[in-house]
Amino acid sequence: MTLTVHELGKTVTHKPVLQAITFAWQPGEIIGLVGRNGAGKTTLMRTLVDQYHADHGGAEIDGQLLATHPALRAQLIYIDPTQTFFARYTLAALGDFYALAYPAFDRQRFAQLAADYDLGLHQRYRELSKGYQALVVMLLTLASNAPYMLLDEPFDGLDLFVREAIVTLVINEVADGTRGFLIASHDLRELDGLADRILFLKRNTISHDYALEDLRQKAVKLQLVFKQPEIPQPVRDLGEILSVRGRVIEALFRDYTPAVEAQLRALEPVLMAPLSLDLTDIFRSEYGRLKEGK
């Protein structure tokens, strides 16, 4: 089973919010959807589940368009944490609602998971703390048994305990390869180690699709010091200068092959040491633009 999105477009009040969105998503895969606030992450999620009708394209499962095959809706779940219609209901009632929409909804599992986190089914959603509300959204999503699970800012403003609980639930769910997650976040670091791929949403479209472990494996961040005060040209050509402090240069090499290493060694650096690679270094260009507000 594969979910594909081809050339998806959506205009909201005459503004194109999404344009030419194309990607494929397999069960067993965790995809991070990263973009600044307002980039269209939530709109994309709403459009994928056909809560918003796409103007062009849309989610297809094995080639069948969700919009024209309503039975496929049970294959995707997106619970919008900011637009919950169910705040005044009890957790038991929420289970009943979602069991109506999702034939494979597992009430027993929902009750068990709730009990695991000391949540009572008689409790009302709106009476829970923000962290526990986020957990309830997560538990409903899991209990739906939909193969494609969409989470919108699931870690936003949560303490370490709830964050870890949610990460652990995602890992546990995805491990047998029958479920996939699409996790939207404004903060790339929240997805570090968790996501297989990162889709960057920028200027209404996906600007990049990165496999994180490949990037980490290929990229190296080095601290370099040369005898001469000026930065040798090959360093600029082969890598990106991240910072210069006195004689100490920090540079990123996205594709650090033995050939690149040999060329750098040929420059006879006085110091050449690997540094811890922060994801924000790799995505500095995206982040730079994000910070500028575009």
Added chain:
Amino acid sequence: MDDARFTHLAYYERLVLQIKEQVVTGVLAPGAKLPSVREMAKQVQLNPNTVAKAYKQLESDRVITVRPGLGSFIAMDAPVQPEAIAALRQRFSALVVAAKAAGVTDTQLATWLEEERQ
């Protein structure tokens, strides 16, 4: 997964090194069973595909053996791999040259080696 020495590596490479280190220091004895991919992923809070990749690497490095249906176990005999050793020797030479070029003395190099062996 926050061992400062390995933070410049990919997550699967870090996990490979951590497990190798636990084998070398005896924390993981020959024959010991490793947690399943799912359990390990939850323990280290990493994507299961990343953990599976690390296990695959450990298997091809002959540090672990996979018994279908039973799980992954630390290999019984210390693996001798002439090719891997030759490649490591080369990397070691390159590292020593780089260290000397950076002004590291022989005494300091000896101290580093001693520190790592403990």
